[in-house]
Structure formats: C-alpha cells, structure tokens
Amino acid sequence: MRYFKAIVEYDGTNYHGFQRQPNAITIQEVLESSLHILTKEEIKIIGASRTDSGVHACGQVINFETKTPIPIQRIRYAWNNCLPDDILIREVKEVDDEFHARYYSKGKIYEYHILNKELPSTFKRNYSYHIRKKLDSASMLKAAQYLVGTHDFSSFRASGCGANTTVRTINSFKINRIENNIICRVDGSGFLYNMIRIMVGTLLEVGFNKLQVKEVKEILEAKDRTEAGPTAPAHGLRLIKVKY
Amino acid sequence: MRYFKAIVEYDGTNYHGFQRQPNAITIQEVLESSLHILTKEEIKIIGASRTDSGVHACGQVINFETKTPIPIQRIRYAWNNCLPDDILIREVKEVDDEFHARYYSKGKIYEYHILNKELPSTFKRNYSYHIRKKLDSASMLKAAQYLVGTHDFSSFRASGCGANTTVRTINSFKINRIENNIICRVDGSGFLYNMIRIMVGTLLEVGFNKLQVKEVKEILEAKDRTEAGPTAPAHGLRLIKVKY
Structure with missing residues (x-):
C-alpha cells in the first residue's frame, strides 16, 4: 500500500462544500x-478542513491510500486530467502511513475577501463579499486584535457545531x-x-460603526453566540494553507 | 421619447456572445x-461591439430609446436589480437622439489576459488563457509594434468577416x-x-520562439490569413473601453 498527501485548490461556487x-x-x-x-x-x-458550501480553497490538504503503481512524478498530471477545471491538484507526495490530514494539522490560515466599493464586480462576484458602504478597516483591525490569543470562542460558534471544546x-x-x-x-x-x-x-459591525x-x-467574554454579529457569507472565504 | 447611453460590464462565460x-x-x-x-x-x-461567445467586457457601450418616466438618478440601481449578477450596468446617462453606440465609436481598447505558469488557476480559469510554457513576452512586445499604425489587416481576419474594408x-x-x-x-x-x-x-508563436x-x-504584409498564427481562445479577451 502507498500513502499520499495532496494539496488541492478549488473554486467552491458549484459545490455543496x-x-x-x-x-x-x-x-x-x-x-x-x-x-x-x-x-x-x-x-x-480525508480532508484537513470541511469547508462549507461556496467556500474556496487554495491549499486544502487531503490524504489517502492506494495500490496504484503510477510513478509519483506522473500522478499530479494524470490526476488533474481526470478533474473538472474548478478543482486542481497543486502538489502530490508520498508520506508514511501515519499521516492524517486532519489530526496532524498544527493550524490553518484562512482569508476572507471583501470588495468595498459602490458597484460590485461581475468577475469577483463568487470570490469576494461586496459591501457598498465604506468600511472603517482600521477600526476592524484594532477590534480583531482582541480575538488574537487563546480564548473560549463560544460567542463565535454556530449552533450546529459539535466540537468538544470551544x-x-x-x-x-x-x-x-x-x-x-x-x-x-x-x-x-x-x-x-x-x-x-x-x-x-x-x-x-465595527467597520460600519454599529x-x-x-x-x-x-462579545468574546460573553461566551454567547447571540451577542456576536451575523455570519458573513461563504463566498468571501478561502482556505489558504494547512500547517503541519 | 428619451435616449440613453449605458456602460455595461459582463462575465461572458455563460453567454453565446x-x-x-x-x-x-x-x-x-x-x-x-x-x-x-x-x-x-x-x-x-444597440451595442458598440459584438463580442464573441466567452468574451468579457468591463466597458461595453449600448444605446436605446424608451418612454419610461423613471428619473435618471434611479435608473441604474433599478435596472441592476433586474439583471443576473454576471451582467452589471456601470453607468447610465441621457444623450441626444443622434447618439449611436457603434457608429459614433472613435475606437476601442481591448485586453487579452494570459496566465503564464506551470499550473492553471481555478479562480482565473474563465478570465485568463493559461499557458504552461514560459513565454518570451519581451519579444512579443517587439513584434507587436509592427502591427501599430494603419495597415491592411487581411492576415488577421477570420474567414466569416464581412467587413467592407480590411x-x-x-x-x-x-x-x-x-x-x-x-x-x-x-x-x-x-x-x-x-x-x-x-x-x-x-x-x-513569437513568445514560444516558433x-x-x-x-x-x-505576415502582416502577406495579407493572407493562412500565414498568421491560430486564433487565441475567447475567454482571455475583454473589452475595456469604447471611445467617443
């Protein structure tokens, strides 16, 4: 048996996560x-992250096992030929049998993209959340620093979340x-x-001065989802990198 | 009767031109x-340019006449609400009855976008022509200067073209x-x-050193389509601006 790790890019627009x-x-x-x-x-x-419907990825990581004899240097090219053009294998390598994309992850980097101008963009419509009203991004950055560190994030957890610890x-x-x-x-x-x-x-909400x-x-200290703002739409979010 | 000129942006991916x-x-x-x-x-x-299937526009110009009493400052917003999100009205203004988007055009600016790297991009797949092999863009720029000026462009005309002069x-x-x-x-x-x-x-072909x-x-002087290179795919092309 051979064990593989792959880095996958996808446009999540046409998928249910x-x-x-x-x-x-x-x-x-x-x-x-x-x-x-x-x-x-x-x-x-096995995927490192269960991205939601409409969420994109530049660096999702997956692992799997196979008996295929295809040489490692030919797999990526051959595999991409079997995929639609909104999913792309960026990298494939052989790993030892212990590797697990989710359990081995040491952290993840995500980006949320906002287009902040009067008119939307037809080209970015699936990749960026359009907000017409001018946002105070400097205040957003200041407020975001309260979230940095180790905290109980109960206020920022959707009701369907089944995680053991918050x-x-x-x-x-x-x-x-x-x-x-x-x-x-x-x-x-x-x-x-x-x-x-x-x-x-x-x-x-900070950016809008609300x-x-x-x-x-x-809000963080309240540990209560009802204190926080609404859930921003999926299409602005993309998984950039999974760290190991 | 009222006469209008509008600037239109569209993602041409899902349209037959x-x-x-x-x-x-x-x-x-x-x-x-x-x-x-x-x-x-x-x-x-009436549109200034009959863009092909898959070709995009940031600045297509159209004109039309209407008896609508909608005030000019409300039209763009109301009209965009009647459109799918891959077509966007950027600007609307009233013009005199003589204006014709195509006949009045003094020129057009187009861009052709190429993504030149080993792997394609799922996000740019509809907006940029992916070319894996490294292109010599400096030579392409030099060669392009032979095309600047007033010339007979017969070598660069598709067979279906019905223009009176080349x-x-x-x-x-x-x-x-x-x-x-x-x-x-x-x-x-x-x-x-x-x-x-x-x-x-x-x-x-110059970029590939062929x-x-x-x-x-x-090729320009040959005035013969069979001397020129192949037609680059539509999705890399976008109409940027129509000049009046």
Whole structure:
C-alpha cells in the first residue's frame, strides 16, 4: 500500500462544500471519483478542513491510500486530467502511513475577501463579499486584535457545531486594505463551525460603526453566540494553507 | 421619447456572445429582457461591439430609446436589480437622439489576459488563457509594434468577416508582464472579426520562439490569413473601453 498527501485548490461556487453527502455534489465526491478513474480503486480521502458550501480553497490538504503503481512524478498530471477545471491538484507526495490530514494539522490560515466599493464586480462576484458602504478597516483591525490569543470562542460558534471544546488559539488576525479590496487573514490552531465567518460578520459591525472597537472584547467574554454579529457569507472565504 | 447611453460590464462565460440569436442566450437578449421588466416596453438595444461567445467586457457601450418616466438618478440601481449578477450596468446617462453606440465609436481598447505558469488557476480559469510554457513576452512586445499604425489587416481576419474594408489603425499595442500574468492591451480604431485573437495567437508563436520577431511584419504584409498564427481562445479577451 502507498500513502499520499495532496494539496488541492478549488473554486467552491458549484459545490455543496467539501464533505461527501447524499443528493448533493461535493469536492470530496469529485476527488474520490477522479481517483477511481485514475486507479480503478475505491479510494476514500480525508480532508484537513470541511469547508462549507461556496467556500474556496487554495491549499486544502487531503490524504489517502492506494495500490496504484503510477510513478509519483506522473500522478499530479494524470490526476488533474481526470478533474473538472474548478478543482486542481497543486502538489502530490508520498508520506508514511501515519499521516492524517486532519489530526496532524498544527493550524490553518484562512482569508476572507471583501470588495468595498459602490458597484460590485461581475468577475469577483463568487470570490469576494461586496459591501457598498465604506468600511472603517482600521477600526476592524484594532477590534480583531482582541480575538488574537487563546480564548473560549463560544460567542463565535454556530449552533450546529459539535466540537468538544470551544477553546481555540488565534496566532494572528490581519486586515489589509488595498484600494477597494479588504483582505482579512486569520492564522489559528483550528476553528469552530462558522467561527471565521461569525468573527468577520462581527468585525463588519465595527467597520460600519454599529459596534465600538472595545465591544468585540465584551462579545468574546460573553461566551454567547447571540451577542456576536451575523455570519458573513461563504463566498468571501478561502482556505489558504494547512500547517503541519 | 428619451435616449440613453449605458456602460455595461459582463462575465461572458455563460453567454453565446453579445448579439441576439435564436436558441442561445446572449447578453443583448438578457439586457433587453431586463429593460422590459423595468419599463414594460419592447426595447431594442444597440451595442458598440459584438463580442464573441466567452468574451468579457468591463466597458461595453449600448444605446436605446424608451418612454419610461423613471428619473435618471434611479435608473441604474433599478435596472441592476433586474439583471443576473454576471451582467452589471456601470453607468447610465441621457444623450441626444443622434447618439449611436457603434457608429459614433472613435475606437476601442481591448485586453487579452494570459496566465503564464506551470499550473492553471481555478479562480482565473474563465478570465485568463493559461499557458504552461514560459513565454518570451519581451519579444512579443517587439513584434507587436509592427502591427501599430494603419495597415491592411487581411492576415488577421477570420474567414466569416464581412467587413467592407480590411484597413484598420492600431494606436498602441502594449504587452506587460506582472509576475505570471501577461496583459496585452490593444487600442485601435476598430477591429476585424477575430482580429485581436488572431494577432495574439500570432504573437504567442513569437513568445514560444516558433516565429522570429520580424516575421510578424512579413505576415502582416502577406495579407493572407493562412500565414498568421491560430486564433487565441475567447475567454482571455475583454473589452475595456469604447471611445467617443
């Protein structure tokens, strides 16, 4: 048996998220089907992150085992030929049998993209959340710093979240404006269900001056989802990197 | 009667070009349907450029007449609400009854986008032509300068072109590389059918070192389509601006 790790990029627009489910097409299903075309085996993949419907990835990581004799230097090219053009294998390598994309992860980096101008963009419509009203991104950045560190993130957890503990560590939270594009970049140990989208939705309230900067600290300390802002839409979010 | 000029942006991926045709959805048809929803009138629009299937626009210009009483400052917002999110009205203004988007045009600017790196990008797959092999963009730029000026562009005209004259003027032809992105920007008086895509297809042969720089001059002088390179694919092309 051979063991593989792969880095996968995808445009999540046309998929119902990463994880396989009945009656809806998912990234996992398409990746497994493509591996079946490639190897004629029934292969089950494990993904580092269960990205939601509409969420994108530049650096999702998966692992799987196979008996295929295809040489390592030919796999990526052959595999990409079995995939639609909204899913791309960026890198494939052989790993030892212990590697597990989710359990071995030491952290993840996500970006949330906002287009902040009067008119939307037809070209970015699936990749950036359009907000017409001018955002105070400097205040958003200040408020985001309250979220950095090890905290109980109960206030930023969606109701469907089944995690055992709500304590997570955020290593950095950067918010950068380049002309009309605002990119929120979060580096953390791991995230609760919808945690990034709720954090961004709350910071947007700061950007609109509906919340004061220091109120974000109070929301975090309240450990109550109803105190935080709305969940920002999925299409602005992308998984950048999984760290090992 | 009131007369309007509008600037339109669109992602051409899901359309069979600009011009209305039976049995296939086009930009013109969707714009006319949206004006019908808005005004309850049967409105025929005139577009400055008949962009092909898959070609995009940031600055297509259209004109039309209507009896609608909607105030000018409300039209753009109301109209955009009647359109799908891959077509966007950027600007609307009232003009005099003589204005004609095509006849009044003094020139057009197009861009052709190339992604020049080993792996494609799932996010740019509809907006940029992916070329794996490293292109010599400096030689492409040199060769492109032979095309600047007033010339007979018969060599760069697709067989279906019904234009009366094959003489056109190119004011400038810039080719700029920023990291892995190459943007070819052409400013001209007007263009024959597929002219930009055939020019780009020919310059790509120079970029691949299959043609020498000076051979582009010979191809232009041959006035023979079979001397030029292949037609570059539609999805790399976008109409940037129509000049009046």
